[in-house]
Amino acid sequence: MTGELIVTIVRHGDTFEMGEPPRRIGARTDLPLVANGLAQARALGAAFAGETFDRVLAAPLQRTRATAEAILADRMGAPDLSTADWLTEIDHGPDEGQREEDVLARIGHAALDAWDSAARAPDGWIVDAERRLAGWRALWAQGAGRVLIVTSNGAARFALLSDAGLQRQAAALPSLKLRTGAYGTIVREAGALRLLGWDQRP
Incomplete structure (x- = not known):
């Protein structure tokens, strides 16, 4: 583990049209990007235009792959x-595909x-946190x-919970959440991980 590693973490673009009631969509619902989601992905591509990536990884769902492809286009x-x-x-279990108001009625704020x-x-x-943490740690x-x-x-x-130093830095964030079309950046310098930004949109 030597040298500087810069990891840009992007959340996929929108999968619901403007004005459409949001629903809890997870691994069992493979939605495509809507027009605004594609526009978000293209905006990310423009924002990253001066950056060269050595490796690109995405989740296998079409919304994540389409976002990555638009960024690289x-x-x-x-x-x-x-x-x-x-x-x-x-996997959102019983809340998969449910409207946000119905999810809140079941689980509470x-x-x-x-x-x-x-x-x-x-x-x-169904989160499988240990597998996810292991994936991020292998990346670092x-x-x-x-x-x-x-x-x-x-x-x-x-990603923010996979390292003690990142956890301390993330404690200052209002939320661990990334909005659609938003990104965060984590850098490894001299063996230490540093959070440069989180939930940023172009």
């Missing part, structure tokens, strides 16, 4: 897109707050370079 010599199951969205502040999963959700241990990750809100937050 106008790049000459971009690396091939690879997929990783540990980046896939969580306190449970949702615990998920967004500490990644403590509500009853019935790789060689130097720039890596683009395109994933989901449920998977991205475990």
